[in-house]
Amino acid sequence: MPSVSNRLNSFTESVIRRMTRIANTYGAINLSQGFPDFDPPAELIEALKRAADKGPHQYEITWGSQKFREALAKKQSKFMGISIDPDKEIVVTCGSTEAMMVAMMSACNPGDKVIVFSPFYENYVADTILCGAEPIYVPLHPPTFEFDREELIKAFEKRPKALILCNPSNPTGKVFTMEELQFIANLAQEYDTFVITDEVYEHIVMHPYKHIYFASLPGMFERTISCSSLSKTYSITGWRLGYVIAPSYIIENARKVHDFLTVGAAAPLQEAALAGLNMPDRYYEDLKTLYTEKRDIFLKGLDEAGLKYTTPQGAYYVMVDISEFTNGSDVEFCEWMAREVGVAAVPGSSFFRENINHLIRFHFAKKEETLIEALNRLKYLREKARKGIF
Structure with a gap:
């Protein structure tokens, strides 16, 4: 059989989208792939209904x-x-x-x-x-x-x-x-x-x-x-x-x-x-306020869980330091965390050219109740890590 293109050999499938599948497999809260669990503005939903009709x-x-x-x-x-x-x-x-x-x-x-x-x-x-x-x-x-x-x-x-x-x-x-x-x-x-x-x-x-x-x-x-x-x-x-x-x-x-x-x-x-x-214009100001509030809720929960992170200035992602839990594979850690803790993140190594395995990425584009539930689960991360392979 003819060989397929070799230009694909130097990269893998999307790690982010793979983590969504893993989250779905274990019923974990998906803080890996960056999409909200809340509806768009009502104006867009109504406009979509009209477009579907006309x-x-x-x-x-x-x-x-x-x-x-x-x-x-x-x-x-x-x-x-x-x-x-x-x-x-x-x-x-x-x-x-x-x-x-x-x-x-x-x-x-x-x-x-x-x-x-x-x-x-x-x-x-x-x-x-x-x-x-x-x-x-x-x-x-x-x-x-x-x-x-x-x-x-x-x-x-x-x-x-x-x-x-x-x-x-x-x-x-x-x-x-x-x-x-x-x-x-x-x-x-x-x-x-x-x-x-x-x-x-x-x-x-x-x-x-x-x-x-x-x-x-x-x-x-x-x-x-x-x-x-x-x-x-x-x-x-x-x-x-x-x-x-x-x-x-x-x-x-x-x-x-x-x-x-x-x-x-x-x-x-x-x-x-x-x-x-x-x-x-008010919509965009309200959007900044909304995500500033979500960030602050999430960071407060990370503080309570004793996790180290870099405070984001924009977007809706947080890089969290997992070096206290493992000096090995961040990919294996994220898979374990989705399965045993019930929260999915993205291994940081998928973003770096350098050999960096101590960071993972969470996103906080979720309803407040979703974030609180995820944070409640993360409070037990350290305890479960001691009992598990990490």
């Missing part, structure tokens, strides 16, 4: 319905502080997962190099390899997850075609400062490099931190490919609506890639999602 039910324009692109351009222009042309500078995709792949394939040729900060969301390296490029890893150093300026300069000296920037960061919850972003911007200009941003948590930033859009920095829109989605902002991860925003010369290529990858995002969902894009 449509549209057929293909939309490949790169997104006119109404969706116009509403998205209006919203993002306001928040990003730049004027976005809905007809020339947007492609609507099937989630931010496709948006990132579209961005990578639009920017990179086989053999190009791409800077990836480590830890990273697991798709980034897979995307890089699938488009034939080579990742260059730059560590974000625990526990504050800051990058070393000299290490980043050395990475740029390898003449990368692009840098991937997740801000706010998954898995760390780090929000990059203006000084950090400007340092990256200066290097991107000096070495003529694209910056591909993943900003799906753009509106989930804890008080008092602030998200700064990389494309809004002086001279950066021209070389930035901004990727995001509606999934996290409106609690509709299953709708799979994402987008790419970039200058028209990039979007011309992005449309081609998107067209042949997926043809287009779901037409009725684009129609229904207009209710979210047209939300008043």
